[in-house]
Every structure is written in structure tokens, then in C-alpha cells.
Amino acid sequence: MNILAPRHDQAAAIRPADRSEITEISSLIAAAFEPFRSHAPAEALRLYIENSRSIDERWDHGQVLVLDHNGRIVATVTYYADAMLDGPGWQHGFAGFRTLAVHPRARSHGFCRRLVDRCIDNARRDGAKAVGIHSAAFMERACGMYERAGFVRCPKYDIYASSILGFDRSLGDELVIAYELPLMVS
Template sequence: MHDFDGAIATAAGCRIRAAARHEATPIASIRMAAYSQYRKSVQPAVFEAYLDDLRHVEKPGDGTQLLVAEWQGRVVGSVVFYPDAGLEGLGLPKGWAGFRKLAVHPDARGRGLGRRLARHCVERAHELGALTLGIHSSSFMTAACKLYHRMGFIRCPEHDLRATAILGLAPVEDDVALIAFRMNLRGR
């Protein structure tokens, strides 16, 4: 089912594959479009710093994989997979797998593409022998939190963070909590 140098998964018109180098600009645009809906949910300084982080499109290294979802020949989603979540620098334990920056362009939503990207990361973590997959989200990202719960992720508040801390900003009164989730992969 998986060929990590080419097509990774194809189902119902969606293809999950490794991103090509020339796709950094479309990936950044997808992230901006996907996360712009949260502008009013977050203090402006925090939101702008978060957008700056999203604009930075990762280059594969240290085993990370930048993946895209293609729908009808167009890149409409992406996610960064970490075989070792400790490499993310977000306080998840070394040895856990992880993913972040999952984004689907608003005009491509409703087709299960976000779930497919997340499911791919779960499958990849399992294939690599990880016993746990850890992620962060935020409570105002209600659709994402519901998706993760439906997929079997559970909260692990001991790994929660504050947005200002990871973005290098001074703490603010209405700081954003980045809430941690984990999925036990043992026995899958």
C-alpha cells in the first residue's frame, strides 16, 4: 500500500504523497487559507506569529516527511510527519511519533482529506514501530479536536503548552493553550 518515494495512498480520488520541493509555495498558501478562519479566536500578536510559523514549509530532514493530499490533480492539503516527535521541539517524549500543521484548503473540505492525512500518519507511525503518536491542537479548533477524538486520540494534558512559549513571545493574559493528544499504537 505504501511507496514512500512515490505515491503513498490513493483512495476515492485522493492521493497522499511526499511533497515535491517546488510545492512549498502552494503548501504555505493552503496553510494560510486553512488557518485564517481562526484570526478572531486568537490575540493578534499571537496569531501573526503563528502564521509566520505556518509559512515556514519544512524540508524533509531528520526523518521528517512533508506530505500532501492531491484531489483531482491539485494539492489541497498537507501535514508534517515526525517519526520522532521529540524532533518537533514541542515537549512530546522522544520516541513518540507525531504530526503537525495538518491543513486542508477550505474549498476542499468535507471530503475526509484531513482524516486521510491524519490516518496516514497513524499508519506510518505504526509501520515504524512507534508505540505512541502525539499531537497538539487548540480548543478553538473544534473540528480538528473532534476528528482526533473520533480517531481514538486521548488528551494528555501533561504535555499541554502555551502558544506564546513556543512562538517566543511574552506571555499574554488570554494566551492560547496548545492541548496535547496521544494515540496508543500498541496492538494495532
């Protein structure tokens, strides 16, 4: 089945997810990260995917958004008005997002950028001084898109996957690189 084939005559829309969609979103996340299996240490990526699919654990701290295209969820992201609720190291006043995932059959349609833009708009609305995000260097397309959106590398917030996922570094570790987008606060 073509994920982009219309079920209804609907445009792509970003909306808050419903708890009843957690299983569907979790499956989308697994599919989105599957192509990276050969790019990262196996244990680090397995735990990252498991952590990313744990939507219930972040439901009350962030806003899980989905991009619905023709009646199907094709992308997701979790937005945090306070990035400190997402994890290590962000300063007070930063907003953030995590687990930006687009189904592999729905890539190259601008869905990722639309979700990033929504998170930036939300951060401005919430009065954040900056948006902070983490990614992996092997996610080259995502990193390039963040840079085109105005994010700049911010190594002082880099962390290792083992420190956030709690595994032995000797199993293979991955540097999780940080980006920051300063916002104009009026």
C-alpha cells in the same frame, strides 16, 4: 475556480511533497488558518501561521505530505517519525504530526481524516509507541476528529503558544492542547 473541479481524471492521493511545491503548500496553510483569526489572540495566531508556513525549516526533520485531488494540492501535514524533532515535551518513542491543513474550499470531504490515518499508519510502520499531537481548543472540528480517531487529551504535554513561538504572553496567549494515541507495539 472550484478547487475540487477536476483538472485530470485522478483520484485523491496522499504523497510526499516536492520542494518545488513549498510556495503552494505555504499558501494553502495560510488559507486554512485564516478563518481562525477571530478565535485566538492576534499575535499568537499570526506567529503560529508564520511558523506553520515555514516548511523549509522542518523539511529535513519531518516528512511533508500532501493530498492531491484531481491534480491540485488540497491538504497537507508534516509527519515526524520522532516527535521530539517537532518540538517541546514529547517522549522518546512517540511519532507525531503538525500543521494539518485543508484548504477551506476542500473541507468536509474526509481529506483531514485520510492524512491523520496516514500519519497513524506511518507511526505503526516506524514502531512508535504512541502518536503525539498539539492543537488549539478553538479548532473544535479538528479536536473532535482527533478524538473520533482514538486520540485522548494528554494535559501533561500542554504548552503555551508563547513558549514555542517566543512572544510576550501579555500580547495574548493561547494554550496549545496535547493529544496522544497509544499504539499497540508487537
